[in-house]
Amino acid sequence: MAGASRTGGNLVEKETTETDAVAAVAIGLSAVLFALAIAAMFERISLTGTLAGVETVTLLGGLLTALGVAVIAFGVGSRFGSVETDPDPSAGIIAGGGAAVPWVVIGGAVASETLGFGTAVGAVAAVAAGAVAFAATVLPREDVGSTLPLGSLLAVTGLVFFTGVIGPTWVWELGWAQQAAITAEFLIPVATLFTTLYGGWASAKAYGGFGARGRHMGAYVLVYLNAISIVAFLFTLVAYVVVQGVPGLLNGADIGLGTGPETTILGVSVTLPVSVPFVMNGVALFNDFQGVLPAIVGTVWLVIGAVLLAVPLGVGAAVFLTEYADRGRFTQVVEVATNGLWSTPSIVFGLFGFAFLIPRFGNGKSLLSGMITLGFMLLPLVVITSREAMLSVPDEYRDASAALGVSKWQTIRSVVLPAALPGVVTGVILGVGRIAGETAPILLTMAGGTFIPESQTVDVIGSFQFTSAPPFVANPALLEATSALPYQLYALITAGVGLGSSVSDPNAFRWATALILLIVVLSFYAIGIATRYYFRRRLRHN
Amino acid sequence: MAPVTDSESGGIPSAVSTQLRRTREFVDETEPPALAIIAVMTLSLFAALVGFLAVSDLTIVPFVVFLGTAAIGWVRYQEETAYVIALAMTVSTILILGLIIVFIFRESVPVIRYESATVYGVTVPGLRMFIQPNWDAVSPPIRYSMVPMIHGTVMVTLIASTVAAPLGVSAALFLSEIAPATVREVVKPGVEILAGIPSIVYGFIGFTVLGPWASDQFQTTGQGSYLFVGIVVGLMALPTVVSVAEDALSSVPESMKSGSLAMGTTDWQTMTSITLPAAFSGVSAAVLLGVGRAIGETMAATVMLRGVPRLTEPLVNVFYGQETLTSIIARNYGEADGLQMDALFVAGAILFVTVLVISVGAQYIEWRMHKRLGGEI
Known part of the structure; x- marks a missing residue:
């Protein structure tokens, strides 16, 4: 939120006057309240406790009231000419609708619950309150219209908290058949959050001096706040998983010569200098530290199989659609079909794999079924991104190649495909990131038990066999149920308390699995995004 | 997509004859x-x-x-x-796509037969799944009603849309119209990464962090509420809305925007009176696709919901979350066999058809918008 008010400073470049300072203080106050509301919602600050020597709820109420009074004062001051602004005749219908919503809620709740008039009267009161707020916004000049209803909303909410009408122990029993209640713990932060957003919006408008520029300011504050919140949310999410997952991941980890397991690289037996049991062990009775190696290997094979199926099919289809086929009904049908496939829910792919693939591959869940199901999921994405990449290859390239007298296929092979390669590669990598984290399809087609012992880590290459009966080639590893990271996490969640017998600290184990899954998926995304930047930079240099 | 461009040129017979002629030429030449x-x-x-x-x-x-x-x-x-x-x-x-349609529907036929109901003397197969709210796979009368799950999916989707639509469109406006280039280079991959976080991770966080918190805040018995599943699913649908809406907004010709700015409007006025109306259909297609994503979201719902297929009481009680069309499949496929398994396929068929209709509708809207803006389709 600090960012939002800073942005406000950059957007309008004029000298700061005292009235501007008032509006800027109001924006700052909104920022503080916003932060307090978020903190209260996640119980970082206690509602029953005190903050800066004042009871939290009283403080919130006081600040809200102050903000409301400031907003109203600015609007009224502008109306009577003591503040220099540039308001329009009306604040507009959208602002009116925006102001009406909270008043509908307040009017309805007060009439039906606080005063006890019942639902019907409540509905009437809700509409009436909303209509008054709407009229008060739309009818007067913009400076009053966009401050008075919102300012009084802030002031009323603030006074309710300040006077203790809604205190920290307030509870509203909804009286429903399935018991639920709205508590002060929830209502106070949420009400503070939303009214503060309104307050910030109104003060930003005031800061911009109303009119077109004021609306611009108001909207920009909200839009910037939204963008910042999304990025902040992403960071919080990832950071939270990392913080929770690292202890479990590093459980028993060791660095030093000869500590790691022995492995064979290019035919030479090497003892790794690091040991991270969580990613190097399976689950076994006598393990010191349990791990998820089979699930990691399962995920890797799953991705390889899906890519081997989907990339040739998808690129081939894209070549046909862009280079061979004329635009017409056929290409349109294919386009609709690919987009339809792209938005088909993952669980439906799972059901399809269950009904179609499982009876055809040994009548049981198998790695192969999982691969093909995920390949089907990846296919539309490959088609769409490859098509986009090929369409963006300039026609001059094709013409220049055709002018050399080579055939169409040669043009495609040596001109179009290389030029489209960056787009295709990026699209495939991002698509792989998406399917690597999918649980629902493999749930029905591939995944086996919760814990897979290390001995069952799949070895696809090593288990190809030739048989005398059709189909002549067999690969037991492909036809066995195995695990993958997303499924492993799901199984760990649903296993609940029963986990304790195999893992000493189930919760750390779960979080570590989530972290590994996140690392695997996000590294695909990181590679994909980096590839895109690399190719874009190189294109610019040429 | 009914009004296809070349439909005026004579319809299917002429298309077939053109194809035949082409094939013949191909055979002659090869x-x-x-x-x-x-x-x-x-x-x-x-x-x-x-x-x-x-x-x-x-x-x-x-x-x-x-x-x-x-x-x-x-x-x-x-x-x-x-x-x-x-x-x-x-x-x-x-x-x-054809195989998916065939197999999903083929598997759901037996239970549709079983759940026939008679209305005015006419037996309608599958009707009983939609006119009574009882799902009971164990004790007779054995009933496989889809009503509780449809209710759950509708609740979750409504809440998810109210989260994803305004936030997503606003973020798309930010990325396409407002953000300076350097900021966009940070926020855009961020939104992509948000799309990449596996749904089971969202579900896990929802289950361990949000669930207990919500049941404490609303004093409910046990955890799992449509409200929070909806919010989480809305956040998951957000990237879809952002990226599709951003495409739509940036496909509005630059000349239209500069024309408006040259009149002395603020950026925001240009956005609300030129860019957004011009891209309106594309933006609504983005919201539609986001809704489609929300409907199909499985794992977060499965992990966070209660898994008891019944209606909440009263129907608007969002503080209790029972089961959605997706989560019932993921939760029950293991024990299910026979009719119950087929009933899961019915849930899958409903999901598939709904999302397909939404996807085709969104494509039609986008296609019309591109046509109107005079770009290539």
Whole structure:
């Protein structure tokens, strides 16, 4: 939120006057309240406790009231000419609708619950309150219209908290058949959050001096706040998983010569200098530290199989659609079909794999079924991104190649495909990131038990066999149920308390699995995004 | 997509005759050995498909034949072989969609028969799944009603849309119109990464952090509420809305925007009176696709919901979350067999059809918008 008010400073470049300072203080106050509301919602600050020597709820109420009074004062001051602004005749219908919503809620709740008039009267009161707020916004000049209803909303909410009408122990029993209640713990932060957003919006408008520029300011504050919140949310999410997952991941980890397991690289037996049991062990009775190696290997094979199926099919289809086929009904049908496939829910792919693939591959869940199901999921994405990449290859390239007298296929092979390669590669990598984290399809087609012992880590290459009966080639590893990271996490969640017998600290184990899954998926995304930047930079240099 | 561009030129018969003429030309122009190879490839691939559908052990034989002829063709007649292979791959995309439709519906037939109901003397198959709210797979009368799950999906989708639509459109405006280039380079990959976080991770956080918190805040018995599943699913649908809406906004011609700015409007005025109205259909397609994502979201819902298929009391009680169409499949596929398994396929069919309709609708809207803006389709 600090960012939002800073942005406000950059957007309008004029000298700061005292009235501007008032509006800027109001924006700052909104920022503080916003932060307090978020903190209260996640119980970082206690509602029953005190903050800066004042009871939290009283403080919130006081600040809200102050903000409301400031907003109203600015609007009224502008109306009577003591503040220099540039308001329009009306604040507009959208602002009116925006102001009406909270008043509908307040009017309805007060009439039906606080005063006890019942639902019907409540509905009437809700509409009436909303209509008054709407009229008060739309009818007067913009400076009053966009401050008075919102300012009084802030002031009323603030006074309710300040006077203790809604205190920290307030509870509203909804009286429903399935018991639920709205508590002060929830209502106070949420009400503070939303009214503060309104307050910030109104003060930003005031800061911009109303009119077109004021609306611009108001909207920009909200839009910037939204963008910042999304990025902040992403960071919080990832950071939270990392913080929770690292202890479990590093459980028993060791660095030093000869500590790691022995492995064979290019035919030479090497003892790794690091040991991270969580990613190097399976689950076994006598393990010191349990791990998820089979699930990691399962995920890797799953991705390889899906890519081997989907990339040739998808690129081939894209070549046909862009280079061979004329635009017409056929290409349109294919386009609709690919987009339809792209938005088909993952669980439906799972059901399809269950009904179609499982009876055809040994009548049981198998790695192969999982691969093909995920390949089907990846296919539309490959088609769409490859098509986009090929369409963006300039026609001059094709013409220049055709002018050399080579055939169409040669043009495609040596001109179009290389030029489209960056787009295709990026699209495939991002698509792989998406399917690597999918649980629902493999749930029905591939995944086996919760814990897979290390001995069952799949070895696809090593288990190809030739048989005398059709189909002549067999690969037991492909036809066995195995695990993958997303499924492993799901199984760990649903296993609940029963986990304790195999893992000493189930919760750390779960979080570590989530972290590994996140690392695997996000590294695909990181590679994909980096590839895109690399190719874009190189294109610019040429 | 009914009003296809070339439908005026004579409809299906003329299209077929054009195709026939083309095929004949192709046959005339191509050398006989190449034709033979193409014929063998096509036939063997078709045979392999039939064999696969018939669950035959011998499927591998025509498939190997196909691979062999394709290899020979690749060496001798690369041009024609590449064409045929590309065509086959294109057809396979449609084929997969067709197979999904066939298999999902085929599996759901028995339970649709079982759940027939009689209205005014007419027996309507499957009707009883939608007119009574009781799902009971264990004790008689055994009933597989879809009503509780449809209710759950509708609740979750409504809440998710109220989260995803305004936030997503606002973020798309930010990315496409407002953000300076450097900020966009940070926020855009951020939104992409948000789309990449696996749904089970969202579900896990929802289950361990949000669930207990919500049940404490609302003093409910046990955890799992449509409200928070909806919010989480809305956040998951957000990236879809952002990226599609951003595409739509940036496809509005720059000249329209500069024309407005030259009149002395603020950026925001240009956005609300030029860019957003021009891109309105694209933006609504983005919201629609986001809704489609929310409907199909599985794992977060499965982990966070209670898993008891019944209606909440009262219906608007969002503080209790029972079951959605997606989560009932993920939760019950293991124990289910017979009719219950088929009932899960009915849930899948409902999901599939709904999302397909939404997807086609969104594409139609986008297509119309591109046409109106005078760009290429």
